[in-house]
Amino acid sequence: MTFIVPIGPQHPALEEPAHFRIEVKGEEIVGVDLRLGYNHKGIEQALSDRSYAHGLYLSARVCGICNSTHSLAFTRAVESVAGIECPDRARYIRVIDAELERIHSHLLWAGIAAHEIGFTTLFMLFWRDRELSLDMRELLFGHRIYASGTYLGGARVDIKEKDIPQLIRTLAKLEKSVKHYIDVCTSDRTIIARCSGVGVLKKKDALELCAVGPTARASGVDFDIRRDDPYAAYDEISFDVIVERDGDVLAKVVVRLREILESIGIIRQAIDAMPKGAIRTKFPENVPENEAVGRTEAPRGELMYYVRSNGTNKPERVRIRTPSYANWPSAKPMLVGGTIAEIPIVVASIDPCYSCTDRVTIVDAETGKFRIMTKEELRRLRR
Amino acid sequence: MNVDEVARLIKKYADDVKIVGARHVFAVTDKERYIEALTALRDNDLKHLTTITGVDRGDIVDVIYHIHCGESLLNLKLSIPKTALEIETVTDIFPGAILYERELMEMLGVQVKGHPDPRRLFLSDDWPAGKFPLRKEAKK
Amino acid sequence: MIEALGYVLAFFVFPGILFASAVGLLFAGIDRKLTGHMQHRIGPPIWQEFLDVGKLFGKEDITPAAANSFVFNCAPLLCFGAVTAVMLLLPINSSQPVLTSVADLIVIIYLLNIPAVCMMLAGYASGCPFGTTGSSRYVVQLFGYELAFITAALSVAAKVGWSLSLSSIVSYQAQNGWMVSQVALIPAAIAILIAAQGKLLRVPFDIPEAESEIVHGSLTEYSGPKLAILRIAYNIELFVVAAVVVNLFFGGPVPHTIGGVYIPGVVSFLIKCFGIVVLSTVIRNIAARLRIDQALKFFWTFPTLLAAISLFLVVVT
């Protein structure tokens, strides 16, 4: 006899609201049903009401953690719609911005995963080292999380010569501690007991359900937008894509930690190869009628923006497909077969970003009566 | 598969194939040929469907399949008149399309026949049945 | 009459409530400060536990509607009473505890189980799903560590010639050195330390209170004064379990004169208890939380085996 265990929408293990209806036979999970949409913000409809310049700031706020990659993907799509090429120096600044964000996003996830399995010391140490990368973003771009280094047609702020030595010193410190963490995670018996063989995603399932990012790479799928569809300055930087084979939570931890080491290597190459010169070109007010796709490798996977312009300064349609949205179907094969105690760590292993998933449009609707809140009402309410 | 191979492969099932930038291919197909196109792609082991985009253009709804093919990206566009808004499901070809088709159904009202689990995904349960937020008339 | 007054005084002041809760809260405060520094952060001040408990006493007393109110309200008091009762049976300042009886080791082991039973009752009575899950996990864990704990205690009793009274154990150790110094009893000492980690719900085994899965386990619905009483009871239990381990294995309250300085029994006893608590804090900071089935498998293989070995060695030699 199976019965349904509801997890969420409010639950200590979920950082944001999602509702899992887990069908359980005794302790073992048999079926998983997912209900999303609790974090709805209607960003796609809002983006088509804003001009491109303002839309850039909104696209950065789709997700609270990976915002540089969102504004980078939006910029890439809009620039290919408008046919604009950004200068070389700006391409390298974008790479540094994106990689610093990948470091702090992976360390944030590693800390939360350590907290899920009850290892508070590792949680604190991970987040202490995350501060190093956040300080660098604050130093270079002015804000810890919303660095917004990209701008339509270039970079918003230039990287000054005098900040480079401090950046290199911090990267060296970060590299040493992340190498130490990889040893700890792969050798500590209690972590191995809680993580290895848990929430396994086989390569066949990962390929079939179109999983993306570290979740897919931990199951052996060799797929990384930075190499397959290079943007910014990734084609001039050599790095290798980290792939693990056994697809369990431990493999996902190792993939993300080793990717941090890759990111540190990428930033070092970007600093050396950064040419001098202008960081921004003029971006036209109105964009001719066209459509384009902009893809980047967000910390959680492949992020896609589809922009269709209609000659005015506002996009006619923007479609955002975020990596967490693609990873949700693969949550089912991971959970089925496990026990209830593993749900928090397995759900956390996809590194889900719910606000990324729920960005589709919805306008306030009274029950029964379909009413659109006019902009005036919204503005009066906000003030 | 690089850009030219994909373009050559898709020419049989679609017209107006154009290559944008170094790695993106845009192609327009129609209701009869898009299932064979997707099956042909899957047979060349291109398994990754990035997403399905729906665009409301007044009296036509464009459904765009974005498929990642190794080093390039294929965007297969399919125009459906609003009078007969239903398409075949592709979940048998790309199982990953489950959530995208559910979103297409609830946001644009495109009926996907044969979908295994046609419930709502994002909209709340008390959302009025006939209204589709991404439609043009939703804005007025 | 004077004797009765002596008992009342003993229960309320010296080894009883006041002393035990003060030392327990102090130990818990130092434990939190140490954990903070081990995690490279400042951590709360040492008297933080006193502030927390004081704040909780000020809060409003709420009993959830779904809860079975009688059991829900009595569980904390029962838990608190049992733990302070154990204080009277323990030889603190000399080898003679306040209340002596022939087999007080058995009484202590039972009294130490009452807080566990109270937590389970509290969880079931609180009527919230997290509470019931927490309590069911607590039952499983209780069977895990209890086996090792009792076998280790028995091996010490066997060493002293099957006398189950703590005072005789302490006086035996006063003559021929700590129990730990004998090779046969070292496995038992390790076993009881691991079992104590399980009994005190410290990290590798804090499954009944896993905050990322079931909020606060069986204590989820508790707030205000009831939670304060439970917190004090837990902190006293921390001190009491350390005291039992010290009495059984580390010589108990034996006065020493090191370097001409005369250290009274109580001080050396408190230092040894503090050592045990620090050891438990270190273990707490270097391990992740196990799943309940892994914890049970671990308890029944490793510590129980060690305790059985030392019991066998003691009985044979």
Add this chain to the structure above:
Amino acid sequence: MPRILPDVLKNLFRKPATVKYPKQRRELPENFRGKPVIDKEKCISCGLCVKICPDNAITLDEKTKKPRIWMGLCMMCGRCAELCPRKVFTMSKEFELATYDKYKAISE
């Protein structure tokens, strides 16, 4: 022997990484984007800032025609400081903006 043990014991004797925040503060880098501050004399009331602010957080005062920023809406993106022809707006280092009254959160 768990690899984390030397880490934990070393941390005991190292200076903690955290600071007691309200009493000690970390110094902020110089292009830190805090609350925008307005220098009224330089302003020529051209109204450009009202148009470029993504959140429509800047409004011109009725009488004095000088800009006023609603801090409840401002997301400190630094766009006004960048595009103002007279450099009226400068991003200060102040980020503690908690207030009880939403209508008092205004940067004059």
